[in-house]
Amino acid sequence: MNFFVLTTTVLCAALLVASSLALIIWNYRRAPGAFVMLGLAAPVILWLIGSTGELWARTLDTKVFWANFQYFGIVTVPVAYFMVALSVSKPEFRLSLRHWLSLLLIPFVSLLVLWTNPWHGWFRSSVQIHEIGSMSVLTATLGPYFWVHTLYSYFFIIGGIVLLMRHALLNRQRRPLQFVLMALSALVPFAANLLYLLLDNNVLPVDPTPISILFSTLLIAFVIVKLNFFDVIRGAAQTFVDNMEDIMLVLDDELRILTASRSAEQFFDISLAELRGQKVAQVVPEIQPYLTETDVSLGVECPLRLCHENQALDMELRITPVQSSMSDHPKGCLITLRDLSSVMLAEQRLRLAMQASRQGLWDFDMEAGSIYYSPEWKRLLGYKNHELANNPGLASKLTPPDQWRRLSSSVEQAAEAGAQWVETEFKMRHRDGHLVNILARTLLIRNAEGKLIRQVGTHMVMPGSSDIESI
Structure with a gap:
């Protein structure tokens, strides 16, 4: 099997995997988190289609067309990759439509400059076909705007890597498998793209970056599905109300804290980053019996005596199951702790007001x-x-x-x-x-x-x- 056939086989297989992944995500498009994953899978598919078309093209004009077509995916992938990393590492963060459009402004300008390149040469000053054995590869002398596009793309790629690596490091002890997978998903695309830029075309004639990003997407999707990360957090997030006085914790099915309210951070004097991944028994041991000795799927509501800073506090405990959008079984639960002392004080004030x-x-x-x-x-x-x-x-x-x-x-x-x-x-x-x-x-x-x-x-x-x- 010559190198041309091997490369074509790899690209077609990657395209099939990417299309299957996009179809699976589309079937679960109503599930929280599906949008950002689909936003990464779609441009990877365009990139792979363009790479395959360029490989099979024989004339210069056809190769340039497919090389340009790839950029519909190339300019979008860095932003989409960053958004996936942001969704995994900071699921509570939200971007408005205006922010999305502002992030895609430079990619849009890049496409405009690329497709009008024959009139100004800002993206490529020259192009030619280079024969490598049985393969014909397009080579180009790069124009000044190419480096503007490259710097912008690397800014988001490196930002995504930093977010994923930080998330992996924070969970390396509690979730060693997630640490390995998230670290790989962060480093593989960067390494593949770096090799393509540094190595000669004779050694690496085809850009492996889209395949490496597909590999990274599959790893991230595996981590999300395995840990039910998006589903539990987003399902519970509908219950959150900003600045509530109640202490609120979201747990996964292994009783680990996924996220918490601001009042929980203040009450326990622990940052959200430190709370995440901890077993709830380490933070609030008094809750553990209600989670392990009762049927959480039915919900729990009862008084709880909590020892905090050497003081006994009367609390109201509520445990609410969080359903998965892909399953009828609970994939976590929402813990709510209400300080009854404030309720008692309010009742006392009402009683005194009525007496007065x-x-x-x-x-x-x-x-x-x-x-x-x-x-x-x-x-x-x-x-x-x-x-x-x-x-x-x-x-x-x-x-x-x-x-x-x-x-x-x-x-x-x-x-x-x-x-x-x-x-x-x-x-x-x-x-x-x-x-x-x-x-x-x-x-x-x-x-x-x-x-x-x-x-x-x-x-x-x-x-x-x-x-x-x-x-």
Whole structure:
């Protein structure tokens, strides 16, 4: 087998693999992360098509056409390679459409200069065919703009290598296989392109860069699929709300931390880069039993006593499974920790505010048939909290019949009129037997169909009442 046949076979095989990879990615195009992978596979295919066409062409004009055609892929690959590296190493980072277009401005200018080259020679000052055995290879004297294109391309290629190598180094102890694969995916394209630029055409007549980038793409795709990296992070990212006070951690199926909220970084005093890849038991050991001894797929919600900086904190723990877009089985979970001390403080403030304003709160869920009376509400009528049960018939028992009809009629009229609020004055019976003047403010809550489903309101002893001083 001569070198021409061997080279053609390798290029066609690479083209088949690249096309298959692009087709697989396209089938999962709705999966998070698929867009950037497809953005790298597509220009590699164009590059390989152009390389194959140039190899088979026999005339100078045909070879120049296919050499130019390759640049639809060549000018795009560096930016796409950088974006894949950015997505792997910093999955929380997002680029707007405006940023994408600005990154592709120089590649667009490069294509414009290339295809108009016969009029100015800025890209190639001359071209000729060089015979190497059974192969004819296009050689060129490069113009000044070629080096502008080259510098711009290498800026993104080296940037992608730095990102991938940094990501690999951060995970070398926790994920040794990923370290090796990511290091290879970063170094192979750079080494292949460097060899092509340094070696003579007689030694390496065909650019191996597109094949090496295809190899790199396959390695990255393998790492992503094996670790479910994009799928878990992006699925959980829909749940994130910037600047939430809750501590939030995203775990993979091996209970490693993939990403975390800013509040988690602040609470644990650890950077996101240091948190990533750690087992959650190393950061929050109190959570481990809930992850290993319960069915996480059903979700978990419970109180948790957390020891932090020699202090015991009461927290609310929520474990929510994160589904994979390619599978019905959870591929990770979202951990949420809420500091209940702040919730308790808010409840205390509300309770003190109600006491200071001499008001009692009540909440009637009409669909469930349940009602809540605050301790302050019961105190208005001279009762302690434990002396009155929260049942829907309590208020009517403590109100004279004519007064109850007056209150009910007022609420019914407001409801029929579509009002949101209603305010009524009526009398209730105090524990000591006398009547107390009450000002009732009621909020009427409806569902989407307009049906009244809930009433929430306050009762306040009217100013001037003899009971107001003793409350």
